[in-house]
Amino acid sequence: MAGPAPGRERWAGGAAGRTLDRWMPRVLLLLSLVSVVTTVGIVLTLAGETAVFFRAVSPVEFLTGRQWTPLFADKHFGILPLLAGTMMITAIALLIAIPLGLGSAIYLSEYASDRARRILKPVLELLAGIPTIVYGYFALTFITQVVLKRLFPDISVFNALSAGIAVGIMVTPLISSLSEDAMAAVPRRLRDGAYALGATRWEVASQVVLPAALSGVISSVVLAFSRAIGETMIVAVAAGSTPRLTWNPLESVQTMTGYIVQAALGDVGHGGLEYTSLFAVGITLFLFTLGMNLLALYIRGRFREAYQ
Amino acid sequence: MARVLEAGAAARAVGVPAAAHLRRRRRVDRFFRSLCLLATLTGLAVLVVLLADVVADGWRHLDGQFLTRFNSRLPERAGIFPALVGSLWVVGVAAPVLLVLGVGTAVYLEEYGGNSVWARLIKINIDNLAGVPSIIYGILGLALFVRGLGLGTVVLAGALTMALLVLPVVIVATQEALRAVPPSLRHASYALGATRWQTTWRVVLPAALPGILTGTILALSRAIGETAPLIVVGAVTFVRFVPAGLLDPYTVLPIQIYSWIMLPQDAFKELAAAGIIVLLAVLLVMNGLAIYLRNRYQQRW
Numbered sequence: 382m383a384g385p386a387p388g389r390e391r392w393a394g395g396a397a398g399r400t401l402d403r404w405m406p407r408v409l410l411l412l413s414l415v416s417v418v419t420t421v422g423i424v425l426t427l428a429g430e431t432a433v434f435f436r437a438v439s440p441v442e443f444l445t446g447r448q449w450t451p452l453f454a455d456k457h458f459g460i461l462p463l464l465a466g467t468m469m470i471t472a473i474a475l476l477i478a479i480p481l482g483l484g485s486a487i488y489l490s491e492y493a494s495d496r497a498r499r500i501l502k503p504v505l506e507l508l509a510g511i512p513t514i515v516y517g518y519f520a521l522t523f524i525t526q527v528v529l530k531r532l533f534p535d536i537s538v539f540n541a542l543s544a545g546i547a548v549g550i551m552v553t554p555l556i557s558s559l560s561e562d563a564m565a566a567v568p569r570r571l572r573d574g575a576y577a578l579g580a581t582r583w584e585v586a587s588q589v590v591l592p593a594a595l596s597g598v599i600s601s602v603v604l605a606f607s608r609a610i611g612e613t614m615i616v617a618v619a620a621g622s623t624p625r626l627t628w629n630p631l632e633s634v635q636t637m638t639g640y641i642v643q644a645a646l647g648d649v650g651h652g653g654l655e656y657t658s659l660f661a662v663g664i665t666l667f668l669f670t671l672g673m674n675l676l677a678l679y680i681r682g683r684f685r686e687a688y689q
Numbered sequence: 690m691a692r693v694l695e696a697g698a699a700a701r702a703v704g705v706p707a708a709a710h711l712r713r714r715r716r717v718d719r720f721f722r723s724l725c726l727l728a729t730l731t732g733l734a735v736l737v738v739l740l741a742d743v744v745a746d747g748w749r750h751l752d753g754q755f756l757t758r759f760n761s762r763l764p765e766r767a768g769i770f771p772a773l774v775g776s777l778w779v780v781g782v783a784a785p786v787l788l789v790l791g792v793g794t795a796v797y798l799e800e801y802g803g804n805s806v807w808a809r810l811i812k813i814n815i816d817n818l819a820g821v822p823s824i825i826y827g828i829l830g831l832a833l834f835v836r837g838l839g840l841g842t843v844v845l846a847g848a849l850t851m852a853l854l855v856l857p858v859v860i861v862a863t864q865e866a867l868r869a870v871p872p873s874l875r876h877a878s879y880a881l882g883a884t885r886w887q888t889t890w891r892v893v894l895p896a897a898l899p900g901i902l903t904g905t906i907l908a909l910s911r912a913i914g915e916t917a918p919l920i921v922v923g924a925v926t927f928v929r930f931v932p933a934g935l936l937d938p939y940t941v942l943p944i945q946i947y948s949w950i951m952l953p954q955d956a957f958k959e960l961a962a963a964g965i966i967v968l969l970a971v972l973l974v975m976n977g978l979a980i981y982l983r984n985r986y987q988q989r990w
Contacts, residue, residue: 398884398886398887399884401884401886402884402885402886402887405886405889406797406801406886408793409793409794409796409797409801410797410801410802410807412789412790412793412794412797413793413794413797413798413802413807413811414811415790415794415853415856416790416794416811416814416815416818416856416857416860417810417811417814419818419829419853419856420814420817420818422829422833423821423825423826423828423829426828426829426832426833427825427828430832480728481728481731481732482728483728484724484725484727484728484729485725485728485729485732487721487725488722488725488726488728488729489729491725492722492725492726493729501729501733504733504736505729505732505733507736508732508735508736510910510914510972510976511739511914511969512913512914512915512916512943512968512972513914513916513917514914514916514943514946514947514950514965514968515739515743515965515968515969516739517947517950518743518946518950518958518961518962518965519739519742519743521950522742522746522958522962523738523739523742550732550735553732554732557732581714581715581717581718582718582722583717583718583721583722584714584718586721587721604820607820610822611821611822611823611824611825612822613822613823613824613916613917614916614917614943614947617917617947618947618950618951638822638824638917641824641827641828641921642824642917642920642921645827645831645920645921645923646920659828660828660832663824663825663828666822666824666825667821667822667825670820670821670822671817671820671821673820674816674817674820675817678816
């Protein structure tokens, strides 16, 4: 600033400056409302088109029907096969992600040296940054073709198992990272107390640190669950597009997200039953993930052990 | 672990049966240590195998022509040029929208909102939006931009959908950058007679700029890798032209990759792998840029 007079003029800004100062908070508030409007928009569009859908298909049939054949001449809109496919892939994913994620979290937090942790943690988080279409490619061309074909020679090209494994690998860093954060927040004196009693590292990890960090660990698993339900490209590529009620993970299935992709690619005619079914499936998916996310928030807040 | 070892040595010296018990406990410890290490290394191994698999499948197609050719029904003549340009278009249009909305929201929350009801509502809402599956944003974009505003399946509709999808990332990153600016800077500015907005615009925002840019680049790199929402808002998969404006049809890298994967011939799978290498290279450059910006311009107060 050259001198007091021009400096003051520039800073206080005169009448124009005062007007700007009065109006900017309102402009900023308007900008920040876009995110709220987005949520409202999501709920309204989903609910509106779903209402149209329910005029043609009864909610009871939608929720309890065992056939999903919207693209056939004989149309049935029972969402159970899509739910079953989603749940099977999510279950496989969690069977992979919980042991891998928790094991990594315990190793990073309790066993690894500081230097090893500083290198390993970001590298593991790279797994979360890889686009899901890449996992889809990996599931289809490597997990199925190279690995699973040898173990199960009669496996379908598109199958729930390979998609589940790939989704599991994708959500592993979510569990390992958030759980490691929760474990790192457990105060050192709790560990030192246990060590002073002669406990081994594993005893400290499993009987002191894990229980103290349990709310963070469980909420990370719930978030992983929610992410797995909403995962789209891996299942669209690797799981196939055959909605069916089955317990066999070697068969092709279809998930809720898989159906949305299939319907969207089919250039759904506006207003047709296929178009509105997209929204009915979408709102089911939305409510599931919203419930999971709220549950994770609740667990983290309700059961958190607070340490000074 | 010295204390535990001493305890074991003492127990062995006096010959109490606790020695056998302690040996067993140490074996259990070693067993679980190996198991946890194995879990960590499995993640790393998968990462290595995944990258090696993609490179092994796709490297033969990687040359200058692959980057500059249009798509083709003959795999040996197909290229990724329109998808690459389409991705740049979507990100380029989404970036200013993101900056205005994201930084505006964060500035309101950090500098003006305080603990008001609106501010708390917006915060809770952002937490929830971050957990909504990306394909749901695609459905919103389809209903709102493609059909509602009647834009059709054009660059602008895709870019707006993407901007809404990654908005929470930019808001949270900007909030953290603003919080890192020490209050003493603001107080100094007020003491010179500056108004609140002048302080925000000329003092706080410039100081927070590196953090804001880093967050925005990371958000855009997530947008580049996203496929599902753009499939729903109709980024077409076979374009023989490059978008020239906001209202032109387009395709993007991940969707081009997806459509090649779903073709039955193996040659197209190799093309998909080559496309994945290009996509990962773009992401690597963007993340590298973000890290560089953070390290180069980050201020410690």
